[in-house]
Amino acid sequence: MSDIIGITMGDPCGIGPEISVRALADMSPAERQRTRIYGNLTTLEAARAVLGLDLDLSPNVVDLPLDGAPLPWGQLSSVAGDASFRFIERAVRDAQACAIGCIVTAPINKEALNSAGHHYDGHTGMLRSLTGSKAAYMLLASERLKVIHVSTHVSLQEAIRRATTERVLATIRAGDAHLRRVGYASPRIAVAGINPHCGENGLFGTEDDDQIAPAVAAARAEGIDAHGPISADTVFHRAYSGAFDLVVAQYHDQGHIPIKLVAFDTAVNVSVGLQIDRTSVDHGTAFDIAGKGIANHGNMNSAIAYARKLVAGRSEQG
Template identity: 45%
Template sequence: MNRPIIAVTMGDPAGIGPEIVAKALAGSDVQTCCRPLVVGDRNAMERGIRDSGVRLQVEETDDLPGEDERTGVLYLRTCSRLADDDIVYGKPSTTAGDAVYRYIVEAATLCSSGRVAGMATAPISKVAMNRAGHHYPGHTELLAHLTNSSECVMMLAGDRLRVSLVTIHEPLAAVPGLLTVDKVLSTIRTTSRDLARYFIPSPRIGVAALNPHCGEEGLFGNEEQRIIAPAIALARSEGIEVQGPLSADTLFHFAIDGGYDAVVCMYHDQGLIPLKLVHFDDGVNVTLGLPIIRTSVDHGTAYDLAGSGTASATSMTAAIRMAASMARQAQAAVSGP
């Protein structure tokens, strides 16, 4: 296929979002793999360009970038007209929180209509978005609602390690009570299916135990026996190549060495700590289980760096490139050999 069009949401204007979007789009890695369309705010985006030190000109458009788009132009779909008081660095505002919500909705609508091939998102303030009346824990839950998707999975990915999460933004103390056979099975199933769809045929999945030493036959907990092992058995009966439950203190070593294409983890930090140890700069957040392609940076708004011009765009670049790669893989599957 030709270079796919990827909608890139600007993120929270009080954070590093506009800066890292500008830096990513100014690089040849993004321009050679896709046609980016930024969804955001002109005032915030132009400030981000100035602070980043790159040479880009903003062009507002209601159309889509063509194959003949001009070098040095950032094509912007404007969804807000924020005042300077709404975009003070390090001070997320309720007005900006509402605008961020609208950027996500617009990008998701473009994806669902087929006008763009995927979306890559810059970091947002979940607090500001909630204060603006949009009550979602984050992108994943909002996109699940917008696309009527019931089995979404958060996966963090890099070249050496991929991890997907059974539970996401939950208190650690609540995790054992949230685990069910159906939820673990759904995560395994969605991870395997979308890895095969977008990344690698016949993926090999490792499933982490919840408790130390896989619970030591119930001595340290019985979730492995009651929940995780039965879910794995059901997944195998569906033809999924999956192993576990495996002790988390050794599993990631073997996964990074190539023994598994992804690791299913029971809770947020179980997966993100090892992922960020090896992919702190270039990790990508991928939402599996959606009818659209969505990737994101694997970091937050970094208010302490906002406006400094020093924020790294490595993860933003990787997210856009991964969305483009997923779009090409999906198109190839539809087109056939």
């Protein structure tokens, strides 16, 4: 299996090209040799010029065509949406062929992606489709708080519908398996409730008692150290303070808000359950600052470091 990290450039009109180039510039020569950027060389060179860096990009770029490159910074474009899909598609094929060991994704714009005819809710759904995986889970990892989601880019009403016993149990299992892979001998997993105070014995809803509690019980019966449901207004603080290694969040904002509060620039988005490894920055395309050379690339550095950890862990497992 390759130890090369493949960075997908993201939307050419966003900050992805800048943070990709800046991250590459931060690397040691040895790390740079084990890194590829899947994108458009002309766009990446424009980003390098914006950043004022003296760096030969060509040895590290898998150059894919882009009509009109470089496109204007900060503008919604179906051309850019199509390009961002093609960058990812090529990286996925190379990962499946073991030419790269892990994909690190810079941000894409979902509106641009869909306007180009690629109808996905984001990276995770796209990667699940491209790899033919049955399921994929979004895990956000920071130093003191880690969260995995039962559902992500759906309405709150749909998220409640999806919080079935089977889906919650599958999410617990996926989180437990991932943490064991990255070095936790017996991960302590907290499962957040979906209603205020976990429904208060049915006063505020019965989903916690009827759907979530049975999933926790089933996980414990399998030997997983799962706890809950625990009221969402306390569980994240308890995890951040060290009581748990991972929180299972029932929907997008329940998990994203605490992570972005405590680790906005360092949290890493990890796709769990795919046939390939993928990490990502946990922010968007930031069209308002694209092309200005001021985007913070700390999140990209964290995503790359996590990717190298996954690759190294797989090598150790044989």
